[in-house]
Amino acid sequence: MIVSLVVFVTIVVLAVPSAIVFFPFTLLTGNVGPLYAVGSWIARVAIRVAGIRVQIQGLERIPAGRACIFMANHISYLDAPALMSSLPRTVVFLKRPLMKIPVLGYAFKLAGFIPVDRTGDAAEAQLAVAEAERILASGLHITTFVEGMRSPDGRMLPFKKGPFYLAKDSGAPCVPISIFGSERILPVDSKRIDPGTVHIVFHEPIDPASCGTRDELSEAVRAAIASGLPEWMRR
DSSP, X not given: OHHHHHHHHHHHHHHHHHHHHXXXXXXXXXXXXXXXXXXXXXXXXXXXXXXXXXXEEOGGGSXXXXXXXXXXXXXXXXXXXXXXXXSSSEEEEEEXXXXXXXXXXXXXXXXXXXXXXXXXOHHHHHHHHHHHHHHHHTTOEEEEETTSSOOSSSSOOOOOSHHHHHHHHHOOOEEEEEEESHHHHSOTTOOOOOOEEEXXXXXXXXXXXXXXXXXXXXXXXXXXXXXXXXXXXXX
């Protein structure tokens, strides 16, 4: 728990002055790039303070000059900051309650993160997809955890349909991402952070047009993500 406390203090110490400087700058200029950059930097510092290494493979597979949809499995709260610290600037789908966290929630809003609900409300889902299409059209990437929630035991869960509606409608390349190792560092049922290595594997992009249906696209992305995971996580 000491490591967790040190990480929390580190984030607060860095985030507060950053918010004082970059919130007004973003509001005045409309440029969220510096806010995203400082957020990524804070994530990298917090990860190092925790004694965590992030091992990345396949960054060269990200298509140059095209907005992509990054699709990853989800096994720990650590997944999002680990991805944020390694990806080019992206917009993230995140659970709506996270938008209510003081300071952090406001930063998410300024950065254009897209809130989603687990209620299954069709109208809310359509609004989220429409906003994501607008963001892709502007040239920014989208990141989504395609299971919709953290896996309780590290094994892959069924995928949500929304990301594949978005991919088919927008035509944006889907970049599957395999994440493992974070389930041991920060397990779902724990607040304790243990040192270790998070492995992030970027796979070859999948053109939505190469799959006849959304279900076929989902299966292709699932197969790619599974190929980069330990055998026990694929089941």
